[in-house]
Amino acid sequence: MFLESIRFILVQNRQGKTRLEKWYSDYGEQERQKLKAEVHRTVASRDQKHQSNFVEFYNHRIIYRRYAGLFFCFCVDTNDNELACLEAIHLFVEVLDSYHGNVCELDLVFNFYMVYAVLDEIILAGEIQETSRSVILSRLDQLSNLE
């Protein structure tokens, strides 16, 4: 079994409520619950100002970034480029922001299925799929016209 470069993606708020979860590697239901709790504990307790955005997590590394009250966490292989991953998080958030027009946590709560659609246009199979904001956004517009 070979493992994805991005193992999973979690978006959680400061209280630890998960707003988005995406598992690219094979994790069972119980493991998922455990990981969600642990990621929150690991990430939320860190000093947001003085610490790096990377934290060791078992044999992997979590790259996270906080936007307002939300933590966007990507779990990646230790050999991955952490800085590029950080950039990917930013791209994701930027697209969400443009798509919803100044995105906030409530948008993610009420439109959670759209968030998944956005994510599927950016990252697939644990790899970055598309990096152009305009391409992604025009694609998303086409998709929402179909609904």
Add this chain to the structure above:
Amino acid sequence: MSFFRLKDLIRAVRVCKTAADERNVIRRESAAIRTSFKENNSQDARYVNVQKLLYIYLLGFPVQFGQLECLKLAASPRFSDKRVGYLGITLFLDEKQEILTLLTNSLKNDMNNSDDYIVGLALSTLSNVASTEVANDLMDEVERLLDSSRSYIRKKAALAAVRVVRRDPELATPFLQRARALLSDKHHGVQLAAVALITELCNHSQEALDEGRKLVPILVRQLRALLSSDSPSAEYEVASFSDPFLQVAILRLMRVVARGSQEAADELNDVLTHVATRTDWFKNVGAAIIYECAVTALAIPSEQPLRVLAINLLGKFLAYTDNNVRYVALATLSAAVITEAPSVQRHRATVVQCMRDSDISIRRRALDLSFALINAQNVKPMVTDILRVLPIADLEFKSSMVYRLSAAITLFGDAIEWRIERMLRVLSVGGNYVNTRDLFKFIRLIASEADESLQRRATRNCFALLERDVSQDKMVLAGVWLIGEYADLLVASSTKASTSTENDNKIEKESSTGLDEDDLDILGALGKPIQKESPVDEDGLRQGNIPAAIDIDEELPEAIAEPADIVRLLTAILNSSIVSTANKHVTLTALVKLSGRFANQPSILSSIRQTLSNHKHSMDCETQQRATEFDKLLSNELDSVRTGVVERMPAPEYADVPYEEYVLNPTAMRMKALTIIKRPAIQPADLIGDEAASAANAEAAAQKAAEANKQSVMSDLLNLMDEAPATSTVSTLSPSPSTTSPVAQQAPLQSANTLADLLGGASISPPTNVSPAAETTAAFSSADFGKEYEVYNSNGIRITLTPSKKPKAPAVVELLATFYNEGEVAISELNFLVAVPKSQKLQILPPSGQHVSAGSSVTQHIKIANPSKTHLRLRMKLSFMADGQNNESMFDYSGFPSTVV
């Protein structure tokens, strides 16, 4: 009751005040959805219900009952239905569930749909959930869609192919043929997906890697196109960098294909230099590109100037204000220090600075790197720098720091005075963290030194240090032992003559150096006022507020004591509440030794006895016993025995276990598993490099020896078969060539194997039909695989490795590591790391668990790609928590038969 709409449900959950309310709402809603599933078969109702289930799932409640409904919804012809249905499938299902096979059909239909959007949706779903079976069933569709006219479909198909190959590497071939076309695609997204696909393929097979090397010119061309400013595609620009994601991905693929190929490395040299020099790194994006470029430059056999450039760029990162950038730089430098030591050394000052960073993970890395940088030339400044940090270091780092400091001082310090002085500083600051072994090494070092001035100085330092502070456990132990042992050296030289236990020679020697010592003493006496000034409590010890650590630029305080002062100090230590009981036992012994050193001073003897009698009623049994026994020893009737008992100890004679140099750079194993390959021409004198070289030599020698041996064994055997019974074969075997290298151990092993095999064959066929060597090798290699080899057994944990091999990957040895917990307590946080010589490539999969309860076991798979078929040599590092204790050990194993390659 049901809330009917998703928005209503979300609102209802949001107004819940307590978790119990929330549970109630969800329970009622789940029940309603269940009923609705049973009663209502319309897709509209299903659409709403699955949407609600998705929300419920996100809240962390069980929704398994909805799995089948998701599949039904996905079968609907409407796009919006499919979308929600597939989303449910990707979230609710994991790969192990049988229900996934039901998905195959609907995915297949959708991938053949005429609507591009639906095809895209099916590809996304496939990329997200495909199991091995699904991957096998749908790979034809994926392959076909790679040729789609829409870039949108092509890039998704390429990523779906990545998933397919990950789940079943044997499906790689058709994708490999399309790699070139995909890579040359005009669309960035397709290029990016193609790069990911090729990277994946190259990781799986040598064939793909050879193919990948042919793509190097295309990669170079594309990277150059991204770098040239005249054709920027604005839509892919991030902070004025042209598609940094693609740049990073291409750089990474370059690393994969050029690893181990000097030719490819030469082709890449220019473009890498270009990236490294032209990219502006003042933004995160730029740093990401440079970082990837530097790692690639170091990981392939590139030319020296490029490697130095890479190190210098990483060095510059260290001074950067962004924590993230410093973090990656430190991690990479730690790995690079193995081969690029001289270039990394240049950034020492910055690394040292990072030990005081505000981010703990950066501090940890900076510490690791600092230790890794220590060598014989810079040991003095480096140890000084680290000692400066030690008092303010995080508690969790201290024991490893102290351990590595001891190792560094012992390994690289030449002057013994310096070593003792530095160790005393380590003890005085980190005495609570020094492990017993290091402490004994230190004491042994002092005790076995013939030059008495060293012992005098050390003892005087200890006395002064203990007067200041007794809070450091091992400092107390070492200090008290030294004071007891060398109390006669501690007192001013005028009272030396009173030492009755010393023989005349020694006294003469001392008095001959006496003058110098007096001068020294005057200097040393400066240390004395400290004890007078410092406010002392009734015990005569400072206990409450621990004095600040002695500044590293200050001399260690030295004190000359009167015998009465010594007794006073030891008594105070005995009465102290912060000194451990074990240390008090040693203090009692030290006290009684004083009676020998000052035998002709009755006042001292009586105060010693006074102290001893105070402890005769101690609550601690051992203390009580020692006090009573020692008191008896000091009584008049035992005068004749006493002198012998309290005499100075001879220097210990047991063999010293030397420090291993890798203690200082375990980071290379733990950090980035970055295989750094150098050009063969410039072999540095580094740890792993040497090892690989010696491994290769040993291997060659072993082969020769084994060949020679095989022949002789065969001829012996042929002779034997004619006349002697099988039992005597042992005696013909035993006189194997007795060389001292590992060859000696391997050769008999191999010959034994050969013999066993030949005997096995001989029983069926006559000995003249002994098969060619190749066949015998094959025969016993199969026997050597599948066996368990014990590599480690201590601390209640036993590790065995079971090698195996799959026919489709002849160059890959798969090792199954099994960890048996044979101790009494459960083991947690098990962490097992392996390193192999550079000629081999390693992949460690996660263990089946990190927690091993007593009597059970866990396993971990390790794959070693060994294309050169060299002997397997493993260096392993094990760490685990047992009984609240953190255990760590490092060990080597090379005991596999040479057939296991």
